[in-house]
Amino acid sequence: MQESIANPRILPESNGASCHGGPNVDTSGLPLIAIVGSPNVGKSVLFNTLTGAYVTVSNYPGTTVEVSRGKGRLAGQPVGVVDTPGMYRLVPVTEEERVARDILLQERPAVTLHVVDAKNLERMLPMTLQLIEAGQPVILVCNLMDEAERLGVKINTTALEQVLGIQVVATALTTGRGADRLKEVVLSSLNRNGHSAAGCANCESKPAQVAVVQYPPAIEDALQQIETQMYGSYQLTHRSIALLLLQNDAGVAALVAAQEGAQYADVQATVKAAQGRFSQPLSLVIARYQREAASRILQKVLTQPVRRVSRFAEKVSEATMNPLTGIPLLLLSMYLLYQFVGVFGAQTLVDFFENSLFGAYVNPWINGLLATYVPWPAIRDLIGNQYGVITLGVRYAIAIILPIVGTFFLAFSVIEDSGYLPRLAMLIDRVFKKIGLNGRAVIPMVLGFGCDTMATIVTRTLETRRERVLSTILLSLAIPCSAQLGVMLGMLSGRNDLLLIWAAIMTGIFLLVGLVTARLMPGERPTFYMELPPLRLPSPKNVFVKTYTRMEWYFREVFPLFIIASLVIWLGRLTGLFDLAISALEPLVRWLGLPDQTAVAFLFGFFRRDYGAAGLYDLRNTMTGVQILVSTVTMTLFVPCVAQFSVTVKERGWKTALAIVVFIFPFAFLIGGLLNWLLMVLGVKL
Amino acid sequence: MMVSERAQEQLEQLWMAEEDGQVGVPVTEHPGENVQDLLDGAWIVQDQGIWKLTASGREEAARAIRRHRLGEVLLADVLKGDQNQVDDQACRLEHVLFDGLDESICTLLGHPAFCPHGKAIPPGDCCREKRARADAEIAPLIELQPGQVGQVAFIQMSNPGRLEKLMAMGVLPGGSIKLLRASPTFVFESGYSQFAVDEVIASGIYVRRDVVSS
Numbered sequence: 001m002q003e004s005i006a007n008p009r010i011l012p013e014s015n016g017a018s019c020h021g022g023p024n025v026d027t028s029g030l031p032l033i034a035i036v037g038s039p040n041v042g043k044s045v046l047f048n049t050l051t052g053a054y055v056t057v058s059n060y061p062g063t064t065v066e067v068s069r070g071k072g073r074l075a076g077q078p079v080g081v082v083d084t085p086g087m088y089r090l091v092p093v094t095e096e097e098r099v100a101r102d103i104l105l106q107e108r109p110a111v112t113l114h115v116v117d118a119k120n121l122e123r124m125l126p127m128t129l130q131l132i133e134a135g136q137p138v139i140l141v142c143n144l145m146d147e148a149e150r151l152g153v154k155i156n157t158t159a160l161e162q163v164l165g166i167q168v169v170a171t172a173l174t175t176g177r178g179a180d181r182l183k184e185v186v187l188s189s190l191n192r193n194g195h196s197a198a199g200c201a202n203c204e205s206k207p208a209q210v211a212v213v214q215y216p217p218a219i220e221d222a223l224q225q226i227e228t229q230m231y232g233s234y235q236l237t238h239r240s241i242a243l244l245l246l247q248n249d250a251g252v253a254a255l256v257a258a259q260e261g262a263q264y265a266d267v268q269a270t271v272k273a274a275q276g277r278f279s280q281p282l283s284l285v286i287a288r289y290q291r292e293a294a295s296r297i298l299q300k301v302l303t304q305p306v307r308r309v310s311r312f313a314e315k316v317s318e319a320t321m322n323p324l325t326g327i328p329l330l331l332l333s334m335y336l337l338y339q340f341v342g343v344f345g346a347q348t349l350v351d352f353f354e355n356s357l358f359g360a361y362v363n364p365w366i367n368g369l370l371a372t373y374v375p376w377p378a379i380r381d382l383i384g385n386q387y388g389v390i391t392l393g394v395r396y397a398i399a400i401i402l403p404i405v406g407t408f409f410l411a412f413s414v415i416e417d418s419g420y421l422p423r424l425a426m427l428i429d430r431v432f433k434k435i436g437l438n439g440r441a442v443i444p445m446v447l448g449f450g451c452d453t454m455a456t457i458v459t460r461t462l463e464t465r466r467e468r469v470l471s472t473i474l475l476s477l478a479i480p481c482s483a484q485l486g487v488m489l490g491m492l493s494g495r496n497d498l499l500l501i502w503a504a505i506m507t508g509i510f511l512l513v514g515l516v517t518a519r520l521m522p523g524e525r526p527t528f529y530m531e532l533p534p535l536r537l538p539s540p541k542n543v544f545v546k547t548y549t550r551m552e553w554y555f556r557e558v559f560p561l562f563i564i565a566s567l568v569i570w571l572g573r574l575t576g577l578f579d580l581a582i583s584a585l586e587p588l589v590r591w592l593g594l595p596d597q598t599a600v601a602f603l604f605g606f607f608r609r610d611y612g613a614a615g616l617y618d619l620r621n622t623m624t625g626v627q628i629l630v631s632t633v634t635m636t637l638f639v640p641c642v643a644q645f646s647v648t649v650k651e652r653g654w655k656t657a658l659a660i661v662v663f664i665f666p667f668a669f670l671i672g673g674l675l676n677w678l679l680m681v682l683g684v685k686l
Numbered sequence: 687m688m689v690s691e692r693a694q695e696q697l698e699q700l701w702m703a704e705e706d707g708q709v710g711v712p713v714t715e716h717p718g719e720n721v722q723d724l725l726d727g728a729w730i731v732q733d734q735g736i737w738k739l740t741a742s743g744r745e746e747a748a749r750a751i752r753r754h755r756l757g758e759v760l761l762a763d764v765l766k767g768d769q770n771q772v773d774d775q776a777c778r779l780e781h782v783l784f785d786g787l788d789e790s791i792c793t794l795l796g797h798p799a800f801c802p803h804g805k806a807i808p809p810g811d812c813c814r815e816k817r818a819r820a821d822a823e824i825a826p827l828i829e830l831q832p833g834q835v836g837q838v839a840f841i842q843m844s845n846p847g848r849l850e851k852l853m854a855m856g857v858l859p860g861g862s863i864k865l866l867r868a869s870p871t872f873v874f875e876s877g878y879s880q881f882a883v884d885e886v887i888a889s890g891i892y893v894r895r896d897v898v899s900s
Contacts, residue, residue, distance in 0.1 A: 038854075088851075088854025088855070089850070089853070089854050091850060093847045093850050093851055093854075117878075117879075119877075119878040120856070120877045120878050120879050122856075122877055123855075123856035123876070123877045123879070148878075151878060153878070248846070281846055281849065283846070283849070283850055283853070284841070284849060284853060284858075287853045287858060288858055288859065288860070291858050291860075291861070292860075317880075318866075321867055321873060322867070323869065323870050422882070425882070426870065426871045426873065426882035427870055429870065429871045429882070429884055430870055430871070433884070438884070439871065439882070439884075463847075525886075527845075527848060527883075527884055527886050527887055528871065528882070528883060528884040528887070529848075529851060529852070529855070529881060529882065529883040529884070529887055530881065530882050530883075531855065531879055531880070531881050532873065532879075532880040532881060532882055533879075
């Protein structure tokens, strides 16, 4: 019944910078379906189900960091759908939670779908109660029913509908179970009344009394008082707004201050007085009452197993977290990743595309055609020969970058969907504390090995500005992205000694720069907490679609840049600027002990370091081991690419972004020079 | 030994005088037609023109005060605020809270330590037992052995944002919690979900250990 009219492609916001936010289709004028809920419960899967678009789905909390909008059709009726980052409660703590909550505060969804993890209904139902309290047209989606059933958790959805006074749909969305019924329910509540509570047909239109949380007298009194003190109109009920005020919600306080004007002082006084009557923060008191209300409601609805069976997945999970087995497992998975990306992708596939396809067929054919039909050498050089759009730009993009990025994203998708990353985060937390970060930062760091641009966006999930800046510096400096990593691995292939030294130097710089910047940037000590989702068997379909989407995004992002770079080089050569720039770089390159031709590669490297790396790759046979090592290390330290820089500007601001760049380029050459000098002094021959 | 209600009230007055830091009540202020009961029970003595509590009298008085103030807490909860009524009814209620009824009420009210006027309620056996048990059993999460199960007793967190995060993860007083790992970081189970937290957070979660641990 649902056919998508959404553009299934990812529409980048600016310069393709936002691969992680997914589509952003204008949905104004359409009835809006808002998807909300805790992290990692399947909101994005539901978004994909309703719109037919694809936003990234993974098995760890915090995959979605931006709001995605899409269009879908329910029985021919067009609807707008908005997917939000996960939030645990209506009171936001982190930036992306605030974004999610503000959707409810500023827009008027015709239906609000609260997605919960069925097995953890008791923990998540308080949020449903808050949404009901806020007057939202809620439909409760009990997702992950398959996992709940496997554990022996049973939910009587009819009984739940009756006590809550809202409709409840049981689903297992990754397998498609319950999706059709959910669409029917959404449609019928849209048709009943697009803008009022989506009450269920079987019960009263108002939520049953049980669903209304009763707070202690002092809070109830304050709520009533605040409700009478407010005159503004809000998207949420006055009761809900008052509750958020009592819990010191800064965003809501600003909103109320703006709406109420002079009245706000009275509201503030009531809030202060109520808070003064409790020794604990009111958010804790309120959360307790909400939790107790939820438990009461669930007494007759939820059947929990007496004994828990230890599943195989739990044993594996245990093994990944125990350092004795976890570290060997980590090394093993890194080795497998290397075999797949570094050997199969970067060597076998690249060799095939580079030599068998471009080297033997495409390039000679193009150059032959050009020689025959194009009399002007300038045009010949534009398309073919050494730096042509096809022989250089297209060849780099397709023959060198594509196989590597493709294999990395494939492997990374499998890792992501298995739920391994949060376990890696807990394993490595202590090390990361030393460099001013916490285990949570593992996710952007590992993602950075895929694409530093994506990773820079994901640093949003970190709590403090200090952590966000620190991780951006480290990503920009010391985390090579898959494209670059692949080229590097190709370059160092067959030279395991060089590979090891390179890896050791990069790890050393990562830790050293982390240690020093953490010292230089004072701030709160980071703390670590993270939900560990169950280990899950990745669904081949999601892995495939995700890999495809990311590659498509990457290609869309990279390909034009490669073509533009080829054009710029062509223009530069034509006008002599290219040679000028190269001759300016040559002294620097010579100081590094490298052949003059590498200046070209470093020039490319200013646009994209993988592009530069590919330039070095072409020269690998003319360089000594020491030269390969020095050039690889220097290039790895470069700023990743123009796109990553623009995202840094967007996320961290001009000043920070410029400071990072001004630090990185001299630092990269300095380290390269130092390394060269050290190897020379020590007389090392590699 | 039962004494008249008036005698009991006099006993309470003496106790409250001590509570306020006085040694006793001058005899001149209490001509005391009911004093005989108290003297017979050896609960009070006259010392240099002042009525003073004996050790056993002090115990008896504390029990009476306890009944009175428990009654106040109970009424304050039920009546929600009408102060005159609370005082009025509490005086009557204290005379019926005998035979373990006070302990049941005390347990029902969660062993309150203060009456609605902010004065201390003398602890009963039930409170002492509970406190002794609680002291032995409440410990920060970091002191649990992996595999041990408990209930969250309270959370001590200086950073309000962090407290909210914990609450959001389902870590609330009264909730059940099981420590799974203590290294390299702390991993616990709450509901059907597992969470990893570092030492700073784990040491702020205080847990009442279950007697039977799996």
